Amino acid sequence: MQESRTILCSRCEEIELASYFQKEMHVLRVPSGSVGPARDAAMLYSLTDLRRTSDTCVLCGLVMGALLRWWGLANWLTADKYVEWANDAPGLDSNPQIFLYSYLYAEDQSLGSKASRPNIDLNETLIRQCFRLGIALRGQSDQNRPYLDHAGDIQLLSTSSPLRGSKLTFHGRIVDPIRANIQLARKWLDECEHGHGDLCEKAAHFDDVAYTSKAPRNLRVIDVNSMSLVLLPPEAKYIVLSYCWAQSTRSFTTTKLNIADLQMRSSLSGVWDLLPGTIQDAIDFVREIGREFLWVDALCIIQDDDMDKEEQILQMDRVYDNALLAIISAPAAEEDSTRYDGLPGYRLSRRSFQNTARIHGLELCTTILNVEQVTMTSPWNTRAWTFQEGLLSRRRLFFTELQLYFQCTCGVFCEDVVGEGKSPSAFVYPGTSLWNIGGLYNNLTHGQKSNGQGLSRSKFGNPSAAFEYYRNVVERYTSREMSNQGDALAALEGVMSILRTTMNTEFIHGLPEVCLDEALLWHQRGPHRRRMILPTGNLGVGFPSWSWAGWNVLSNYRAQFTRYIRREVDWYLVNRDGTGFKVSLPHGSEPSKPFEPSKHEDIRPQGSPPAAFLNTLRPREEMTTQDLRSCSLACWTSTATFQFLGDTLDLGERSIDWPDHEAFIISDQESQSVGTIFLEKTWTDMIEQNQHRGLEFMLLSRSNMVDDIVSVDEGVFPMDEWCFVNVMLIQRYADEAARLGVGVVHELAWISAAPEAALLRLW
Numbered sequence: 164m165q166e167s168r169t170i171l172c173s174r175c176e177e178i179e180l181a182s183y184f185q186k187e188m189h190v191l192r193v194p195s196g197s198v199g200p201a202r203d204a205a206m207l208y209s210l211t212d213l214r215r216t217s218d219t220c221v222l223c224g225l226v227m228g229a230l231l232r233w234w235g236l237a238n239w240l241t242a243d244k245y246v247e248w249a250n251d252a253p254g255l256d257s258n259p260q261i262f263l264y265s266y267l268y269a270e271d272q273s274l275g276s277k278a279s280r281p282n283i284d285l286n287e288t289l290i291r292q293c294f295r296l297g298i299a300l301r302g303q304s305d306q307n308r309p310y311l312d313h314a315g316d317i318q319l320l321s322t323s324s325p326l327r328g329s330k331l332t333f334h335g336r337i338v339d340p341i342r343a344n345i346q347l348a349r350k351w352l353d354e355c356e357h358g359h360g361d362l363c364e365k366a367a368h369f370d371d372v373a374y375t376s377k378a379p380r381n382l383r384v385i386d387v388n389s390m391s392l393v394l395l396p397p398e399a400k401y402i403v404l405s406y407c408w409a410q411s412t413r414s415f416t417t418t419k420l421n422i423a424d425l426q427m428r429s430s431l432s433g434v435w436d437l438l439p440g441t442i443q444d445a446i447d448f449v450r451e452i453g454r455e456f457l458w459v460d461a462l463c464i465i466q467d468d469d470m471d472k473e474e475q476i477l478q479m480d481r482v483y484d485n486a487l488l489a490i491i492s493a494p495a496a497e498e499d500s501t502r503y504d505g506l507p508g509y510r511l512s513r514r515s516f517q518n519t520a521r522i523h524g525l526e527l528c529t530t531i532l533n534v535e536q537v538t539m540t541s542p543w544n545t546r547a548w549t550f551q552e553g554l555l556s557r558r559r560l561f562f563t564e565l566q567l568y569f570q571c572t573c574g575v576f577c578e579d580v581v582g583e584g585k586s587p588s589a590f591v592y593p594g595t596s597l598w599n600i601g602g603l604y605n606n607l608t609h610g611q612k613s614n615g616q617g618l619s620r621s622k623f624g625n626p627s628a629a630f631e632y633y634r635n636v637v638e639r640y641t642s643r644e645m646s647n648q649g650d651a652l653a654a655l656e657g658v659m660s661i662l663r664t665t666m667n668t669e670f671i672h673g674l675p676e677v678c679l680d681e682a683l684l685w686h687q688r689g690p691h692r693r694r695m696i697l698p699t700g701n702l703g704v705g706f707p708s709w710s711w712a713g714w715n716v717l718s719n720y721r722a723q724f725t726r727y728i729r730r731e732v733d734w735y736l737v738n739r740d741g742t743g744f745k746v747s748l749p750h751g752s753e754p755s756k757p758f759e760p761s762k763h764e765d766i767r768p769q770g771s772p773p774a775a776f777l778n779t780l781r782p783r784e785e786m787t788t789q790d791l792r793s794c795s796l797a798c799w800t801s802t803a804t805f806q807f808l809g810d811t812l813d814l815g816e817r818s819i820d821w822p823d824h825e826a827f828i829i830s831d832q833e834s835q836s837v838g839t840i841f842l843e844k845t846w847t848d849m850i851e852q853n854q855h856r857g858l859e860f861m862l863l864s865r866s867n868m869v870d871d872i873v874s875v876d877e878g879v880f881p882m883d884e885w886c887f888v889n890v891m892l893i894q895r896y897a898d899e900a901a902r903l904g905v906g907v908v909h910e911l912a913w914i915s916a917a918p919e920a921a922l923l924r925l926w
């Protein structure tokens with residue numbers, strides 16, 4: 164750190180720096196909570212001038228460093244590259260200006276004590292507050308927009324002289340660039356294990372615990388003291404490792420041939436040099452923090468034994484849910500993926516990512532990104548299996564190339580900020596390094612429900628909340644990559660095991676039965692290919708076209724909620740011997756707007772399924788787990804024919820989200836616009852070759868929520884509540900059909916197309 168005899172430019176000399184860390188100054192806080200510079204905030208310099216003064220002025224240099232660090236692991240890691248980028252960035256004027264302000268970064272409450280302050284009442288609540296120096300980057304013509312202006316932070320170090328003798332929580336800490344602070348990690352684990360109680364042990368909202376996993380069966384673990392594979396003793400605590408196999412050129416695994424040898428004492432010492440560095444480091448780490456057992460998939464599952472693999476895959480929820488801690492190896496993406504053949508910061512050095520300065524007795528440093536931002540570029544964050552490993556784990560210790568992060572249900576700890584001793588109810592400004600978006604509680608208060616992305620063990624309050632969480636899981640999971648495409652459902656089985664209880668539903672090839680009408684309305688977000696491989700552990704049945712699992716593509720749900728869907732068809736599950744089971748769907752949430760039948764056409768298919776099919780039906784409760792894993796989906800619905808004329812809607816700014824798709828206008832036989840469907844752009848060529856080819860659609864449900872990407876001739880088809888029906892474009896094979904896409908059609912157009920009732924079996 165630079166000495167106290169600092170060199171400051173004339174503008175920085177005039178700044179009363181200490182006051183910025185004592186209260187909020189020159190800050191604008193909008194209703195959403197975002198902060199930025201108020202109109203009375205003083206401009207420091209333009210960005211170009213700041214770059215010039217940053218070489219000689221200590222504070223300007225620190226501000227420049229803070230701007231760089233805010234963007235983390237981006238390609239520009241030099242000041243010159245940053246200035247070049249900012250001057251060309253969309254939404255910013257050339258040579259934007261720098262503003263300084265201070266804002267409340269963290270706040271915590273704790274009961275006072277006579278020992279610390281003898282003149283206060285025992286029941287008086289003490290409030291600890293911590294402020295940071297905020298840096299804004301704004302063009303000269305910009306309006307106040309805090310969520311965009313905020314471009315960096317400077318924090319006061321806990322070693323700063325004004326803080327001596329004070330509570331140091333929330334102030335900065337210097338990170339050792341060479342080795343991770345393992346003793347600090349041990350302290351975090353102890354604080355969570357013994358201080359957070361049921362919030363982290365049960366991962367649920369106070370007393371509302373719906374899911375409690377059983378102990379895993381026949382779980383092999385590594386005994387790090389005997390260096391061998393053993394069966395986990397009853398009630399014993401263990402740690403799991405979550406990592407990417409591709410991080411190492413070494414790939415030693417347990418097989419049927421070597422399993423007996425690996426159960427002998429010191430057997431792992433004999434093959435030590437064959438183990439990937441990440442596994443070596445994990446074993447040493449577990450031993451270093453005084454724990455005994457470690458679970459690693461490559462060693463604790465017999466990799467060439469299909470029965471053993473299936474047994475373990477089907478209990479992943481138990482394995483991770485019961486683990487004391489998950490060690491997560493999350494190095495940044497590198498051209499050489501084996502650069503981090505080990506836990507970053509354990510044996511391998513890390514990148515130095517802090518700028519520091521001492522100014523007028525204040526010891527200051529730049530901040531480090533939060534765990535979500537740091538792991539965003541990590542290969543660990545791109546793999547399908549690691550998605551559920553992170554979600555299922557109650558406590559996660561991230562080894563990254565910047566610092567350690569410990570994340571649990573209700574808190575985050577990291578090396579660059581003193582967070583030890585903070586209460587679960589502490590407020591932390593969103594996006595900063597102690598922020599806990601990956602847990603259940605961002606800022607926990609009594610009675611507050613989940614507002615993070617963590618996997619709760621509590622039942623959802625209503626079907627809409629349940630489906631909203633499910634759709635978030637699908638969108639995040641389908642963005643991941645997998646080496647074996649057959650794992651598309653197996654790699655999410657642990658998460659679905661918990662959701663079965665919290666959503667009160669079974670899953671049908673990845674879709675929740677309780678809200679099947681909504682779950683069928685997923686969309687593909689990129690070039691897509693069918694998964695023609697058999698699912699891992701399945702009984703000879705491939706992935707169906709109607710499930711997102713049947714396609715190798717990012718999938719999402721476009722503004723569909725249970726309160727905006729009305730059931731119009733009957734669904735059935737058919738097992739391999741032809742026995743049918745009617746899907747039992749609840750009434751769901753209270754609709755967003757009352758549905759008045761007198762104002763709408765009756766679009767339900769007329770009649771009923773053939774008697775031969777009805778005679779096969781059995782009570783739903785007789786359906787076995789194996790039936791669910793291998794069943795097909797049947798529907799008593801109706802179908803109608805429409806056409807594409809090649810017309811598409813202008814997506815405007817939304818085209819960024821749909822670069823490979825067009826919003827094709829669906830037309831009736833009179834060439835009137837009756838609806839819209841999103842399909843790949845390759846459909847354009849097919850349409851041009853045969854413009855008026857009849858396309859078959861099947862009825863799915865009625866919708867009261869259609870976004871503005873829809874086209875109808877309103878003079879013929881008036882817009883009204885519940886006037887659209889959700890339809891599936893299908894490829895028909897007699898009484899069987901495959902999904903090509905889903906869209907919406909106006910109800911009057913559907914009736915005019917003279918739909919025909921049909922029992923279709925989807926595959």
